[in-house]
Every structure is written in structure tokens, then in C-alpha cells.
Amino acid sequence: MTVHQEVPAGNPANLSEPSHKDKFFQPDRADEWLAYAAFLLGFLFIRWVFLPFQGWGVSLYTALFVTVVLLYLRQKRKSIPGESWFWFAILLLTGLSFSLWPAQSVFGLRALLLLTAAIYWVWTAADATLRGKTSDWLPLDLLCGIFYTPFKNFFAQYQSLAAANKKHRKITGEQWSVLLGVLLAAGVISVVGPLLIQADAGGFTAMLRNLQPLLERLWKTDALLPVQIILGIPTAAYIFSLLAGSIHGRRVAPQSAESFVNALRKLPSATVYTLLLLLNGLYITFILSQLPYLFSAFRGVVPPGWESYAEFARRGFFELCFIAVINLLVLTVTHLGIELAKQQSAALRAFNTLLAMLTLVLIATAFSKLALYISIFGLTVQRLLPGVFLIFLAIVFGAIAIRQRTRFSVVRLAAFTGAALLCLLCVINTDALVTNYNAKRYLSGTLDEFDTTVLYRAGSAGLGAALLLYEQSDNRQLRVELDRYFDIISWRSEANAKTMRDTWQDALVRKELAEHKRAFPAEPPN
Numbered sequence: 001m002t003v004h005q006e007v008p009a010g011n012p013a014n015l016s017e018p019s020h021k022d023k024f025f026q027p028d029r030a031d032e033w034l035a036y037a038a039f040l041l042g043f044l045f046i047r048w049v050f051l052p053f054q055g056w057g058v059s060l061y062t063a064l065f066v067t068v069v070l071l072y073l074r075q076k077r078k079s080i081p082g083e084s085w086f087w088f089a090i091l092l093l094t095g096l097s098f099s100l101w102p103a104q105s106v107f108g109l110r111a112l113l114l115l116t117a118a119i120y121w122v123w124t125a126a127d128a129t130l131r132g133k134t135s136d137w138l139p140l141d142l143l144c145g146i147f148y149t150p151f152k153n154f155f156a157q158y159q160s161l162a163a164a165n166k167k168h169r170k171i172t173g174e175q176w177s178v179l180l181g182v183l184l185a186a187g188v189i190s191v192v193g194p195l196l197i198q199a200d201a202g203g204f205t206a207m208l209r210n211l212q213p214l215l216e217r218l219w220k221t222d223a224l225l226p227v228q229i230i231l232g233i234p235t236a237a238y239i240f241s242l243l244a245g246s247i248h249g250r251r252v253a254p255q256s257a258e259s260f261v262n263a264l265r266k267l268p269s270a271t272v273y274t275l276l277l278l279l280n281g282l283y284i285t286f287i288l289s290q291l292p293y294l295f296s297a298f299r300g301v302v303p304p305g306w307e308s309y310a311e312f313a314r315r316g317f318f319e320l321c322f323i324a325v326i327n328l329l330v331l332t333v334t335h336l337g338i339e340l341a342k343q344q345s346a347a348l349r350a351f352n353t354l355l356a357m358l359t360l361v362l363i364a365t366a367f368s369k370l371a372l373y374i375s376i377f378g379l380t381v382q383r384l385l386p387g388v389f390l391i392f393l394a395i396v397f398g399a400i401a402i403r404q405r406t407r408f409s410v411v412r413l414a415a416f417t418g419a420a421l422l423c424l425l426c427v428i429n430t431d432a433l434v435t436n437y438n439a440k441r442y443l444s445g446t447l448d449e450f451d452t453t454v455l456y457r458a459g460s461a462g463l464g465a466a467l468l469l470y471e472q473s474d475n476r477q478l479r480v481e482l483d484r485y486f487d488i489i490s491w492r493s494e495a496n497a498k499t500m501r502d503t504w505q506d507a508l509v510r511k512e513l514a515e516h517k518r519a520f521p522a523e524p525p526n
Helices: 030-051 056-073 084-100 104-125 138-152 155-168 171-197 201-221 223-249 254-263 269-289 293-299 309-314 318-338 345-378 382-404 410-427 430-444 455-470 478-496 504-519
Strands: none
Touching: 030 056, 030 155, 030 223, 056 104, 056 223, 084 104, 084 504, 104 138, 104 223, 104 382, 104 410, 104 430, 104 455, 138 223, 138 410, 155 223, 171 345, 201 309, 269 293, 269 345, 269 455, 318 345, 318 382, 318 455, 382 410, 382 430, 430 455, 455 478, 455 504, 478 504
16 A cells, blocks of 8 residues: 655654653543543453453443543543544444444454544544644554554553552551451351351351352352453553553554654665566456456356356455455555655556556456356355445546556555454444345345355354245245244343343344244154
């Protein structure tokens, strides 16, 4: 992805400077209360987010996290840049999706988006980016926000706690006396309790017996509590160091970042021109020699020599996608490596434009193959995600071509586009979209068979499609498979009921399946 310089190499003054240049961390009252709040955030992150990573607990934690961050920024009297509200919306929408549906097929992408959006929102809200906005320095901003600043300030939380202890009074002698009394009472009760049980006529033992199920349930629920507390301590330190470090300016200096990038500019212009010329020549030759083969997928026909649609649609798809990614890396490396004085040359801009346009042709060809395959075999998340990725690449390469005439940040556009597309995949319930598409096509006769594998991959999100098939299809074997699917998702939804893992989709499963069982009672065994 091309990176352009918005200021001259020798003039870093226009880059945003850290707001504080203190060598040592100097906490104030806002840092002190954040140090205590971070322990709660760290513990709840492990308990509600990290271990389940599903359900309304994640949504609740997201709301709590943004509330604490906003209060901290207000205490610091920090004005929030307008751009940060975009990342705020991405974070909230992604967090909300966890309480709506499991999204099993995009589990990893959704978790990655949630964590990255949370960190980068803090970074932008604190105005800690190198240029004061999302820019070509985005990769370095992410590295600083995820690794450098949190680990550089990892013990800042304890510095704030130490400062708070110096300002506040120590525990009085009376409070120590009460604490000592509680400890002594616990010791005495541990001895007297068993004696009371032995001397009891039955009432005291019966009362304890009634409490036993509650205590056992509490232990089962909180068996991981010690582990959660232990893991929550370093998590709290990370959260505090991210927030406080971004505000106190303890991050990479803009001058150091610019010097590092300028040191990479060692590629001679002749090398860059030769590389781009040969690549463009290769792609032009390939496209011209394969015109019937490349564009036949647009017409939905198989060229001579191919036995089936499936073989034709699969052949070369991933190779074309990989070539597009390689071309993106080539354009990025050549732009970072060539001297600044040569970046605006007409020859380089022409080569970049041609390579971008040729790559768009290859992307369109790959997309046509994917569309042909989906039209024959139906939709899966594994086919939907490459399609979304191709759309993202098409936008990026289109921007690169336009960038050769108009100055703007391609990285910035790619960041907003990529975040919006990923968030959309989380919010629209991708699994339900896939299963409903296949079910409707099967019932309309445009799909030869319905692969129930997509239902199991979708989890409870496939309920709507499964109920539709059960009501409208007369395929007995399919109904038997659907009954098995209903049993599985019913068991899962019941297991999630009244827990932090529960979702709106699970509640819908419990309601809809109860109505389904009344409408279609189980047939008695022969």
C-alpha cells in the first residue's frame, strides 16, 4: 500500500508532538482513580470477555470500558478529536454484536476487530497518533498502541497507587482492630462450628444442609475465580498503561519514526522502474494470451477443454488473489524504498497506475470465478469472506490509481474501509445470511441440494433457514437431519441460558424451538 509523505523529510515540526515530555511518570488524581478502576476492568475482561468471548457479557464490558475511558479523558480535560468517534462507533457496534448472535464463522475476525478497535479508539481519542489522525503512519501507531506504550508504562499503575497511598491517610488503629477481630472470629468459628454440629439436635444441621446446594453451585460457578483474579492483575496493568501512556505522551517520538522510514529509502530509481516495467509487461502478456479463459466466467460459460464448472471456477482463483496481494506489497516496498525526490516522477506514476489497473483486471476475474462457483454450489462463509476481501482490494487498488494524480492517504482510506467491512460482517449476522441464501435457493429449485454442513457451522444462527426448510420441504431425509440440528442447538442454547454467554439468538432458539415442537410433535416410535 503506497505511503506518501505529507511533510518534508527534514521538517518534523508539523508532526504532532507528545503533550508531555516528562521523563518520569507523574500521576495526578485522575490517574489514581484509574489505577483502582483498572483492576476491575482487568478482572472483568478475563471473566466476561477473554474466557467466553461470547454473549452479552462482552457487550456489557464494552460499555463499561468506553465509560471509564470517557470519564478519564474528561478528568484530564482532553478534547476528543472528531475522527475518534468513527472508531468509537466501530467499537460499540462490534461489542453489541456479541450480545446478538454467536457469529461462529467470523469468531476470530470479530474478536480481533473488537480488541484492535478498542486500542485504536483510545489512541485516537487521546490524540496520540503521530499525525493527529489516521494516516500513512497507521502501522506504527498500531504497534505503539498495542505493544510499545503499554509495555513501556507497564508499572505506571503501581506508581499511581503508591502516590495515592502517600496522599491519603493510613488505616487507623480502630480499623485495624476491627480487621483483627474478623480474623480471630474466623479462627474461632472454624473450631466451634464442627462442635456445634455434633451437639445439634437436628435443626442447625438441616439449615446447613439447605445451604449446601447454594454453596456447591457458587463453587461450580466461580471455580475459575482465582485464575481470573491472577490473570486480571497484568491485564489491569496493560489497560492502565495504555490509557495513561497515551495521555502522558510516553510513546514513540515522531522524529524517530520519520528518521527510521527515511533510512529505508535506499532503492535506486532505475531498480524500481525496471521492476515495475517487467511486472507490467508480464501481466499484459498473460491477460492478452488468456482472454477467452479469463473472461468466460463473466458470461457464465466454460471455455473449451474444461470438463466442469467447478473445476474451471476453482482453478486459479486463489492464485489470482495471491498475485493481487503480492502487487500490493510491491507497490508499498517500492514507494517506501525509492528516494523522496523521485516519488513524483511521471514515469513512476505511470508504472504505478498501470500496475494498479492490471491488478484490478485480475481481481475482477477472480471475483467472477467466485460468483460462478457460488451460483452452482451455493454460499458459505468460506466463500463470502474472500469475496469481501476482493472488494476491499479493489477499493485499495482503485485508490492507488487515483492517488497518482491526487494527494491523499491510501492507508487512511484502507483503514476506514476495512474496519467498516469487518464491522458489517459482525453486525449483519453473517451465518444467518449464508444459511438463508442457500435455503431459499434450494426451495426455489436453483440449488440442487442443501448442504446441512452450513447449518452446523452457523450454530444457532441457522435456525431461521432450518425452520423454513422443515416447513416447506418434503425431503424426509433432510427433515431427519434438521431434527438432529435442532437437538444440538437446543442443548447449546439451554446451556447458555442465564449465563454471560447468552445471546439474543440463543433466546430466540429457545422460543422458536418450543413453538416448533408444539407444531410438529415427535412421531411415536414404531
